[in-house]
Amino acid sequence: MENTRQESAMLDAIWRPESAIKARNLRKSYGSFRALDGIDLDIPRGAICGLIGPNGAGKTTALKSLVGLCDSDGELSVIGHDPRVARASLMKDACFIADVGVLPKSLRCIDLLAYVDDVHSKFNRAKALRFLATTDIDLKKRVKTLSKGMVTQLHLALVMAIDVELLILDEPTLGLDIIYRQEFYDCLLTQFYDGSQTIVISTHQVEEIESLLSHLIFISHGKIVFSTEMEALQQRFVEVTVDAENYAAADALNPIYTRATLGGKEYLFELEAGERGLGDRSRFERLGRVSTPSVADVFVAKLGASHG
Amino acid sequence: MKSEHDTGEDMERIERETSQSIKLQRVLRRTLLRNKHSLFFATIALVLCVIAVEGKLTDRQGRGAQFENPFFDLEIAPDIGSSLR
C-alpha cells in the first residue's frame, strides 16, 4: 500500500493537473495478440489530438479503452474518471462516436432523440433539432432508411447537443463522401468546439484533419511511436526536395526518410533539439527546395524508423 | 472525541481493508473476470452448484410444489414429497 501511494504521488507529479486523459502502461491483449503494448498518454484539456496509425495499430482499442468499452490493464484516468469502473459517470461528461453506422437501425430518428433527451441530463433537444433542420433527415423515418452520410449527421447532431468536456471519435468519417466529411469537421469546429473541450480523433485520412489538430500521436503495433504538439512538429522536421547533384550531400545529413518524386528525391530531416525554432536552415536550402512536411510524411518516416 | 492514536489505527485499518479489497479485485480480474468464457463458466458452475446443494439439503422432489387451490379438486400428484414453504 505504501508503494502504491508513492507511485500515485509520482504519477501525479508527472501528469499535469490540466490533463484530460492520463494513461500509463496501458495494456490490452486479445489472447496472445497484444493490441495495446504499454501505452503512455498525456493529452491536455482543450487539445484536438489526432491518433494516427495503420490498420491494426491499436487505435480503436486505445479509444475503446478510454471510454470503458473494453477492459485494459495499467493506470488510466479520463477527465478524472477510471472508465473501467465508472463508465456511466464518465459518459455524463464525454461522448464517443465509433465509426459510421452504430446508431440503432430499428429506431426512428425522433425516438432516438427522445431517448437521449430522457437519459442524458446535458442533452439540449432544441439544439439538436436546430442542427437537424439544416439537413435532409426526416425525423419520422427509421435510422436504417438513412444514407451513411445522414446517419453521421444524425449522430453528430446528438453529440453536439450534449454539453461534454471530452469527445472521442474513432474514424468518424470512414466511408463517407468528401462533402459529408468536410461538413462533419466544419460543424465540429464551428458549432461544437469552443476551446475548452478536448477532442481525440483517430483516422486514416490524416490530410483531412491536419489543419484541425493541436496534438499528434502516432501508434503502431500497440505502441506509441511518436507524439508531439503540431507547432513543435513544424519546428522539428524539415522536408527538402533535393536535386540530383546534391543527393550525396543530403545523404550525409542523416535524413530519417527519403522517397523518389518526379522532380528528384524528397528528404525528410529531424532537427536536433538545439536546432529547433532557429531560423537558420541554410544548410538545407543549399540542397534544394525546403518546405514543412505533411503529417503523413512524418508518419511514414517515423513508422519506417520504428520498424528499424 | 477520538485520540490521534485511535485515528491512526482507523486509517491503518481502512488502508488494510482497501488493500485487501484491491487484492481481491485483482485476483477476480485474473481468474473469473479474465475473459467472457471464464465468467460464463464460473456463473453457470456457481448456479448449478447452488441448485445441487439446495436439492440435497431440502430433499427436493421432481413434483411441483402444491399451492392452495380452493376452486378445483384436481389431484396432480397423489404422493407429493414437497409442499408450500
Place this chain on the structure above:
Amino acid sequence: MDSLAIGTRSIRRWRGLLLREIRENRSLLLYAPCLLVLVAILLGMRLFTLLPLERQKAGLELLFNRFEGLNAPDVAPLLTSAGALNLLFIIGIATSYLASSLYADRKERSYFFWQSMPISDRSTILSKVVTAVVMIPGIYLGVLTAGSLMLIIGVAGYSFSLGVELNGLQELFAAILVALGFIGLSALVAMLWLLPGVGWVVLFSAYASRVPLLWAIGVLVALSLLEEIVLGSNAIDTWIASRSSPWQYLVFSFEDMAARLFSYDMLFGAALGAMLITGATLMRRFAD
C-alpha cells in the same frame, strides 16, 4: 442536486430505458400480441360459424343462460384456466425478446452507441428484465382485454340478431373481466416464477456469438445429460421438474398470489435469477 430533482431524473431515465425497449422491439412487443389475439378471435369465430345456424343459436342461448345469476369471482377461475394459453404466448414473446436483448445490439454494433450514453450496464440489463417480467405481460393483457371486450360486444350483437335473450350478459361480462385480472396476475407471478429462466436466457444473450436461444436450450439439455452420465444424479432435472407444474403458473385470488410471491421456491428462484443476471451484467464488459 436535491433529492426531488434526483428522483425526477431517475424516473425520466427509466422512462427512457423502458420506452427504448418498446420502440426497438415494436414488432415483438406490440404487433405480435395484437396478431396473436386477433388470429385467436378470428379462428374461434370461423370455427363457430361453421356450425349450422340452429346449433349456433342453441349454443349462444346456453352460454347466456348458464351465466345468468352467477357470481363473477366464482366463475372467473374456469375462464382463467381456459385462458391459460395466453400465458404460453406471453412466455414465448418474453423468451424471444430476452434472447435478442443483449445479442442484437452486439450483432448490429449499436452496442457502441448505447454504451456511449451515461447508463450503467446494471441499469441496461435491469430495464430488459423489467420489460420481460412486467411490460410484456402488461402490454399483452391490454391487448387481450381490448380484444375480449370487442369479442363480447360482437357476440352480444350477433346473439341479439339471432333472437337470443341476453339475460346473462352482465354476469358473463363481469366474469371475463375478473378472469382477465387473474390472467394478468398469473402472468406477473409466472414471469417472477420464471426468473431463473429469465436469467439463463439473458446470460446467453450476453455471451453467445450467434443463435443465443438455441445455445441456452442446448447447453441446459447437455448439462442435464452430462450430470446423469458423469455424476449419476438428477439435480438439474429434479429442480426443473419441481417448477414445471401448470398449476404453479395460475393464480385465482389475491391470497393465492401473496402465497406464491412469498414462498420459499419463489424467493430461491429469484436468488438464482439474480446470480445469472449479475453474470450477464459483468459479461457486458466483454461485449466488444
